[in-house]
Amino acid sequence: MIQALNKDMAIKYFVWTMVSVYPTCVLFVNQSFSLAMLLMVILGSVIFFRDIKAHVPSDYSCEILFIKVGLAGVAVSVVSLVAHGRLLDISSEELEFIYKQLRLLFFIPFLVLMKRTEISEKLIWYGAVTAALCSGICSIALKITNPEVVRISVVNNPIDYGYFSLIAAFVSLNGLAFFMKAGKSWALLSVVAFIAGLSGTVLSGSRGAWLAIPVLIIVTVLNLKNHFRPIHVYSSVISGLVLVAIFSVSTDGAFIQRRLTETRGAIEKYLNGKDSLAVSVDQGFLSVGGRLEMYRVTLDIIKENPVLGVGPGRYQSKVMEYIEAGKADKGIEIYKYPHNDYLTFAACNGIPGLIIFIITAYLLPLYLLYIFSGKDLRQPLFWAGVIIVTGYMVFSLTNSTLLKNVRIYYYCITLCSICASMKSNRSTDASDGNPLIC
Numbered sequence: 036m037i038q039a040l041n042k043d044m045a046i047k048y049f050v051w052t053m054v055s056v057y058p059t060c061v062l063f064v065n066q067s068f069s070l071a072m073l074l075m076v077i078l079g080s081v082i083f084f085r086d087i088k089a090h091v092p093s094d095y096s097c098e099i100l101f102i103k104v105g106l107a108g109v110a111v112s113v114v115s116l117v118a119h120g121r122l123l124d125i126s127s128e129e130l131e132f133i134y135k136q137l138r139l140l141f142f143i144p145f146l147v148l149m150k151r152t153e154i155s156e157k158l159i160w161y162g163a164v165t166a167a168l169c170s171g172i173c174s175i176a177l178k179i180t181n182p183e184v185v186r187i188s189v190v191n192n193p194i195d196y197g198y199f200s201l202i203a204a205f206v207s208l209n210g211l212a213f214f215m216k217a218g219k220s221w222a223l224l225s226v227v228a229f230i231a232g233l234s235g236t237v238l239s240g241s242r243g244a245w246l247a248i249p250v251l252i253i254v255t256v257l258n259l260k261n262h263f264r265p266i267h268v269y270s271s272v273i274s275g276l277v278l279v280a281i282f283s284v285s286t287d288g289a290f291i292q293r294r295l296t297e298t299r300g301a302i303e304k305y306l307n308g309k310d311s312l313a314v315s316v317d318q319g320f321l322s323v324g325g326r327l328e329m330y331r332v333t334l335d336i337i338k339e340n341p342v343l344g345v346g347p348g349r350y351q352s353k354v355m356e357y358i359e360a361g362k363a364d365k366g367i368e369i370y371k372y373p374h375n376d377y378l379t380f381a382a383c384n385g386i387p388g389l390i391i392f393i394i395t396a397y398l399l400p401l402y403l404l405y406i407f408s409g410k411d412l413r414q415p416l417f418w419a420g421v422i423i424v425t426g427y428m429v430f431s432l433t434n435s436t437l438l439k440n441v442r443i444y445y446y447c448i449t450l451c452s453i454c455a456s457m458k459s460n461r462s463t464d465a466s467d468g469n470p471l472i473c
Contacts, residue, residue, distance in 0.1 A: 046078060047152045054149070054452040055158045058166035061199055061441055063173075063189045072141075072444045079144025082151055097403050098143045104399060105140045108391040111384050112136060112347040119346045128371070132348030132383060135438050139395050145447045146403075149455035156416060156456045159449075160210040163419075164228040166203035170196070171231020174238040186240035194434060195441060197241025202426050202449070204232025205251045206419045208272075212262040213415050226271065233276075240294055247429035252276075254425055258418035298323055312366025325366060326433065329354075329373040332363045336382045344385040353382070372438060376431035379438070396437055400424050400450055407454040409461050416460075420453040 053071060060068065083098065112133050116122045121129060174187045188196035207228035214221040236244050252272060259268040301323035312325055336345060336353055345353045351371050357363035372379045376396075381389040404420040411417070427446055430436040437443050 046148075050075065050148060050152045051154065051158055054154055054448065055162040055165075057445070057448050058162050058199065058203055059169055061445055062166060062170055062196060066441075068444070069440060072448075075148055075448075076141055076144045079146070079148035083144060083147045095147075097406060098146060101143055101395070101399055101403075102140060104391065105137075105395050108139075108384070108388060108395055109133060109136055111388045111391060115343045115346050115384055115388070118343045119349075121346055121349075126348065128348035128351070129346065130348070136347070138443050139437065141443070142400070142447050142451060145451040146454055149451045150458055152455075153459040154452045154455040156213070156460065159416065159419065159452055159456055160207075160213050160225075163203045163206040163210065164224060167200065167207045167228035167232030167235075170200035170203060170235030171228075171233075174200075174235040178238055187235070187238040193239045194241045194243060195439075197236045197239035197244035198426070198430055198436075198442070199445060200232045200235035200239065201241075201244045201247060201251070202423055202445075204229045204236065205255055205422045205426070206449075207232060209255055209258050209419045209422055210415055211259060215262075242294065242298060243430055243433035246433065247426050250425055250429055251422055254418060254421050258415060258421075261413045262415075302327070312364040325370070326374050328364050329367050329370060330375060330378060332357055332367065333373040333375070333378040333382050335362070337378070337386075340382070340385060342385045342387070344381065344383045344388060347383050350379065350382050372435045374434050376434075376436055376438065379435060396431075397424055397428050403454055404450070404457075407457040407461075409457070414457065416453050416457050420450055423449050423453075 053068075053075065057068070083095070087095070113122070116125065116129065173189055177184060177187055177189070186193040207225050211222055211225045214225040233248075236248075256268055256272065259271075263271075305324040305327045312328060332354060333350070335357070336350075350373065351368075354363060354370070355368060358365050358368055373382065376392070377389060380392040384392075401421065401424055404417055404424070405412075408414045408417040423446065427436055427442075430442075437446065
């Protein structure tokens with residue numbers, strides 16, 4: 036019995052540690068902690084299947100719904116393979132794509148494990164604040180000490196650095212009501228963390244992250260209006276944005292202006308057909324123009340294959356056919372996916388595959404947040420979860436967001452910890468003894 040208790044405590048503290056430090060670690064360690072994530076998947080899966088097999092009364096209705104929808108997406112991939120005669124001649128690229136689809140189901144073991152270990156709300160808020168503060172402090176320090184650095188990131192991809200810094204910044208600000216309970220000094224820490232994290236995002240030069248800022252501001256205002264006077268909310272958010280602008284411009288205003296000018300110029304060059312991606316040495320044009328060319332070609336692919344797509348993982352081979360036929364620029368031949376999750380799934384699995392992807396990746400997590408909150412939209416944790424989901428929805432417009440290890444792990448661990456914490460809070464507050472819905 037003591038041995039079992041020690042094992043449970045070890046698992047509990049392992050999960051709590053990952054929840055609290057992962058948002059910061061991914062900013063500064065060039066790996067996704069795959070072994071730790073795999074261990075969490077195994078532990079959660081063992082608990083889930085053990086309870087199902089033993090007919091243990093449990094609240095797994097949400098998890099089962101998620102599994103059904105996720106497997107429906109995989110079924111669409113299989114049907115597409117069959118329709119294209121690829122099932123018995125499946126390639127490594129096709130298997131890799133299906134595996135990446137299945138990774139969305141990692142959400143379930145993560146959620147089961149975190150529900151069992153009863154995640155504390157404090158871990159989520161303090162973890163976000165720590166990540167945001169570290170991002171801002173390190174970004175500004177690196178820019179001051181190394182002015183020649185163009186895009187700030189410590190050891191990770193600047194795009195990931197921008198994404199994760201932005202999420203940490205807005206989650207910190209959405210915890211303002213939580214920190215107010217501990218005192219005004221703690222509330223100030225939440226605001227400072229927001230400014231710091233947003234500064235890290237701006238200095239990362241991640242334009243995909245910049246696009247999400249207006250959307251996340253709207254979500255934050257909707258949350259804070261539940262707890263503070265609207266005038267205070269608007270003035271605080273605007274003041275924070277002004278301070279970030281001042282910090283960013285004072286450290287490297289020319290860089291920000293250059294990124295914006297570069298983007299506009301690349302779009303104009305692409306639309307006017309002034310250069311070829313295959314021979315261009317203009318990196319700004321290659322980044323923006325390459326995306327625009329991929330989007331154009333992918334939309335043509337979708338028009339030709341709207342129902343079943345070209346098959347899972349077959350995007351790149353289809354693009355090669357377009358290039359050989361003179362219907363696409365040779366400069367995009369190196370890309371496995373079109374830097375847009377929605378177009379990727381629509382091109383590979385058709386419109387049905389796209390719909391199931393959106394439901395599995397974004398709509399179901401929003402539904403789970405709503406259910407686990409007890410349908411209480413005043414909960415700051417609920418809005419922290421909405422920040423993560425809506426942020427990723429925007430990120431998916433300009434990058435292969437949920438097809439990369441570190442991004443899917445970050446998404447799962449942060450969202451599942453929020454759901455589990457809200458459930459734990461409800462269980463603690465419940466007095467009627469009725470089972471929870473989820």
